[in-house]
Amino acid sequence: MPSLDSVLETVADRVTPAPEERERLADAAATLTDRAEAALADHEVDGDVLQVGSTARGTWLAGDRDIDLFVRFPTDYDRAELERLGLAIGHEVLPEGHEEYAEHPYVTGEFEGFAVDLVPCYDVASATDIRSAVDRTPFHTQYVEANLTDDLAGDVRVCKGFLKGIGVYGSDLRTEGFSGYLAELLVLEYGGFEPLLRAAADWHPPVTLDPENHGKTTFDDPLTVIDPTDPERNVAAVLSTANLARLQHYARDLLADPRLDLFFPNDQPTLDGDAIRTHLDRRATTPAAIVFETPDIVEDQLYPQLRKSLAGIEAGLEAHDFTVFRSATFADAERSVLLFELATTTQPAVERHEGPPVAVREHAEGFFETYADDDAVYGPFIEDDRYVAERPREVTDARAYLDSDAIFEVALGAQIETALDDGYDLLWDEDVATLADRFGAELAAYFEPAP
Amino acid sequence: MPSLDSVLETVADRVTPAPEERERLADAAATLTDRAEAALADHEVDGDVLQVGSTARGTWLAGDRDIDLFVRFPTDYDRAELERLGLAIGHEVLPEGHEEYAEHPYVTGEFEGFAVDLVPCYDVASATDIRSAVDRTPFHTQYVEANLTDDLAGDVRVCKGFLKGIGVYGSDLRTEGFSGYLAELLVLEYGGFEPLLRAAADWHPPVTLDPENHGKTTFDDPLTVIDPTDPERNVAAVLSTANLARLQHYARDLLADPRLDLFFPNDQPTLDGDAIRTHLDRRATTPAAIVFETPDIVEDQLYPQLRKSLAGIEAGLEAHDFTVFRSATFADAERSVLLFELATTTQPAVERHEGPPVAVREHAEGFFETYADDDAVYGPFIEDDRYVAERPREVTDARAYLDSDAIFEVALGAQIETALDDGYDLLWDEDVATLADRFGAELAAYFEPAP
Structure with missing residues (x-):
């Protein structure tokens, strides 16, 4: 080694x-x-x-x-x-x-x-x-120039190479990672890349660093680095919880098993359709992909909107009791994908509807009267202290749900909503494998996930 | 009216x-x-x-x-x-x-x-x-004889008739209802059946009554009536939460719509096989019934054990992520039934296994090492602050689960466990309708439930 x-x-x-x-x-x-x-x-x-x-x-x-x-x-x-x-x-x-x-x-x-x-x-x-x-940038440059020795500048380069290699370099909203300035401040704070590595391996987020010891605000972020040029600003505000955890994971990995490929990874793997079908057979899940034209907006708008839309539709599926095993979103300049891997795709024709405790008389009587004479409803009957009715379920099939206007009832990114409204394809089950041609790398990251 | x-x-x-x-x-x-x-x-x-x-x-x-x-x-x-x-x-x-x-x-x-x-x-x-x-019984008789007028004795009879009519009369462990002595004390406490009705309609459990005002203990029961002959005893200890709610429901019903059939209900309805199949089609659920020889024990042992076994196997099903829509148990002298109406009967071949937060270094490293080199496992990857692994699921089919020795791993009533160990039939889906010959009334209560 x-x-x-x-x-x-x-x-x-x-x-x-x-x-x-x-x-x-x-x-x-x-x-x-x-x-x-x-x-x-x-x-x-x-x-x-x-x-x-x-x-x-x-x-x-x-x-x-x-x-x-x-x-x-x-x-x-x-x-x-x-x-x-x-x-x-x-x-x-x-x-x-x-x-x-x-x-x-x-x-x-x-x-x-x-x-x-x-x-x-x-x-x-x-x-x-x-x-x-942008007015802030000159101050950052002045601060770093004034504080960074040539030796530490070398460590900053190594640090950036590491962040790049493990996929967390960049404070854009697609990456949600570490900016160059943040890397510089971290190397400055710990006095080098290796001490930073050793510290990061043991961090217990939330972690707060304040190089100039002038911060006045607390931030609800997993990592806070108070800007030396602005006490009101967290330089790490964009960093996601997962990317901070990734830094910790790979810091330990590098310390335990020092190797170059953490800095210079091999070419990104991709999966072809057969490999995806093999995974689907092995997992026995049902993937569903909503595929649509990528709206013409910058990545800093696109990715947050994709994530919001993914979470919204996932919440919609789960509100109808379909279990989403995992989900992901990815896009290129032409096509965007919201991928839901489902554990359950159908539900009974009835759903439980728990009423109020029988003891809460007014509500209880209202509930009972609402359902007692409804021939479509089973009950109300009593379970423990409550009325329960079993009523016809609105949505019983996940595929039909995803193929319906019901998905517009959840919170979607504004431009994603417009794009979906212009039309989308729903790929179901094995058809999702046809995405391999365009998104083989993203599907490899999904089906062969690394930290 | x-x-x-x-x-x-x-x-x-x-x-x-x-x-x-x-x-x-x-x-x-x-x-x-x-x-x-x-x-x-x-x-x-x-x-x-x-x-x-x-x-x-x-x-x-x-x-x-x-x-x-x-x-x-x-x-x-x-x-x-x-x-x-x-x-x-x-x-x-x-x-x-x-x-x-x-x-x-x-x-x-x-x-x-x-x-x-x-x-x-x-x-x-x-x-x-x-x-x-049994030594207590003479004291109860003395107390009631000393306190109950002939008029109130008449009200007690009406009260018992009502409790019987709505199915909550009896302090045996099958019924979990109101004993005769409890009915007597309630009528005494409120000075008649009608005032009891009006009070019960407005109760907010937990309700505590202490006719002799000598109670020292608090009970964790929905209704507590301190025994006038023993301050340490709750006469209503056996009463279930549901049966108390039933009394409240039917008290309101009787007050709102006075009628004889609450006291003298028509013959219990029963369902035949066709009617059950119609319900199953309409509900689009999958029922599964474990049917076995009723153990030769008294009802006060049998029914608690059946309920414990039902809850145990239901918990087992849900631990494997199968959703039980509703369940019931019933028995006659020969055959006993544990009925589970399932909303989901299959699961993917993989299951999510959430690891510790990456920041909890020792646990996190242990988790990562456990799964990193296991070819059967997807991941570990990072979601938010945690490692997640997707590992092969032990149980993917509810029918196979119920047909396996795995059901002996849950908490079962002792004699039920023995009876199941001697063998049981698993009726699946429409085959459950064959229970109609023996349990048509119980299945009517299940599929056409009343409060």
């Missing part, structure tokens, strides 16, 4: 950008900064230009090619001016660039092989005075 | 024994008492003879033909002597009688058309000094 040290050394070698890579990036960033400063001067804006993000902090992974330049405007520009001038400057710096939109619009484009974002923001006095989320 | 008064008057007429019936009973009781006193003298026992029970208290229903005579022995006789002499005297009084056994043996037989019990007991100073339960 290789030692942890030797594994981490190999990882560090692989993830550290080569000197020539650093130089090329520094040159490109300098050229772009010059252009942006010139453009600011042309527009007579008393602003400045800052390189931010991991390439500014020296914590980027070899092969990453992102340059993030923030153009800071004085706060006396109103928002419309900032947006107009920000885009104008962006286009001057990146003549081939195009506009994208996050909290406000910015220009993105390629330059000498690098992916460049040119983002306008306000030059506020502190991170607590920000007008939009 | 007839008035409550006129209904109660008609009932009173029907349940009050005619003068000649009373006279015949009094004559018979006197003759038997004389015989018993003579036998006591022959055996040189300084005891006495007491007529007890409803025929002693004047609260028996027309047509009842029970005479209960208690032969009281001084307490210096030891138990063996009391039993020996008690039986000897019993046989002298009832030469054709035979022995039965409750808490101790006694002689029972017929005399001039009456069913006579001749029970030896101790002449203790008070009901709190009793050596066995």
Whole structure:
């Protein structure tokens, strides 16, 4: 078994950008900064230009090619001016660039092989005075630059490589994982990647870290890392409970059995239709997949809406007493899937309806009178202290339920609801295996699950 | 609609024994008492003879033909002597009688058309000094005789007729209803049957009554009536929650719609096989009946054991995730039935097994290691903060489960377990309808349930 040290050394070698890579990036960033400063001067804006993000902090992974330049405007520009001038400057710096939109619009484009974002923001006095989320980024860069030694920057790269390898890197709402800034703060807090690993292996969430010891708020999150630049903010707010548990699991795994493939996993496995059918036979469950056109929204909207819709329909199934054994949702640019693996698909034609205790006279009499003369109802009879009636069950077949408008009665994501309303396919039982062509990797993750 | 008064008057007429019936009973009781006193003298026992029970208290229903005579022995006789002499005297009084056994043996037989019990007991100073339960009975008789007017005795008869009519009369463990003594105390407490009805209609169990205001103990029963002759005893201890609720239901029913058939119900309905099959089709459930030879034990043992066995096997089914929609047990002298009406009869080949939270390191590592290398297991994977494994399910078919020795792993009544061990038939689905020949009335009560 290789030692942890030797594994981490190999990882560090692989993830550290080569000197020539650093130089090329520094040159490109300098050229772009010059252009942006010139453009600011042309527009007579008393602003400045800052390189931010991991390439500014020296914590980027070899092969990453992102340059993030923030153009800071004085706060006396109103928002419309900032947006107009920000885009104008962006286009001057990146003549081939195009506009994208996050909290406000910015220009993105390629330059000498690098992916460049040119983002306008306000030059506020502190991170607590920000007008939009992007205004905070320069403070993060300043904080990390001021505190991170070159050695620790190396550990941050190893840490990011690990988070990437185990699938929890990224604070987007699809991943719900660790942001780069969060990785930097954790490595800073514990003084390196290995001490972070050892600490994480023993965490008892909820865990709260406050590097600057200035937090005032408590957060209802499994991991709280108070932003050193903003006492009101949890840097780990997006991190899911499961992804925190995953970090703990793999931290222990790496300590117990140091190996490279936790950082550089093999190609993602996929399943074909036959393999899926084999699993279904072995499990003797009944899968049902609602398949529909993926709405044209960003992933940060799509995945939360998919999860909400999955939970809503699952709750609908269970409200009708169908047992959902497991469920999952996945999507690509064209098709989205809500998958329910059912343990029971049919129910009797009657359902128990427990009435009030007989002793609660008014309610009890009301209940009894409601059902006593209804020929479709068995009872009311008495069980223990209550009336019970057995009445016709509204929904007796899970397949018919999923194929009906009843699914629109549960809480669905807004754009998912619209997409479903435009029509969906219901794949039932073995037909779910036909999803293998498009979603073989997602189905492999489902039927051959890892931590 | 007839008035409550006129209904109660008609009932009173029907349940009050005619003068000649009373006279015949009094004559018979006197003759038997004389015989018993003579036998006591022959055996040189300084005891006495007491007529007890409803025929002693004047609260028996027309047509009842029970005479209960208690032969009281001084307490210096030891138990063996009391039993020996008690039986000897019993046989002298009832030469054709035979022995039965409750808490101790006694002689029972017929005399001039009456069913006579001749029970030896101790002449203790008070009901709190009793050596066995029968010693208490004379105190009950004395208390009721001392407190019940002729008018109230009439109300007791009406009350008993009502309890009988609605199926809750009897403190045996099959019925779990109201004893005659309890009916007497309730009528005494409320000063008549109608005030009792009005009170019961509004009861909020748990209800506690203490006619002599001397209770010291609290009982965990839905109705507590402290025995006027023994502050430590709840006269209603045997009454089930459901039967108390039934009294409340039918009290309201009688007040709202006074009618004779609550006292004198029509013949019990029965269902034939076709009617049962029609119900099964309509309900779309799957009934399963375990049918076996009724063990040769008294009803006070049989029914509690049947209920315990029913609950045990039902818990076993539900532990394996089969949903029992409703269940029932019934028996005659030859055959006993445990009936389970199932909503689900099969389960997937896998079952979810939730592990500990990943954060609980030692347990979590143990769980993970247990399942990680088991090819039969899916996972462990992480859901929220926990490991989850999907492992092969032991039992996937309810029919096979009920047909297997697994049912002996649940809590069964002792004699039921023995009887099942000797063999049982499992009737499945429509075959349950074949029980109609023997248990048509019980199945009618099940499939056409009344409060």
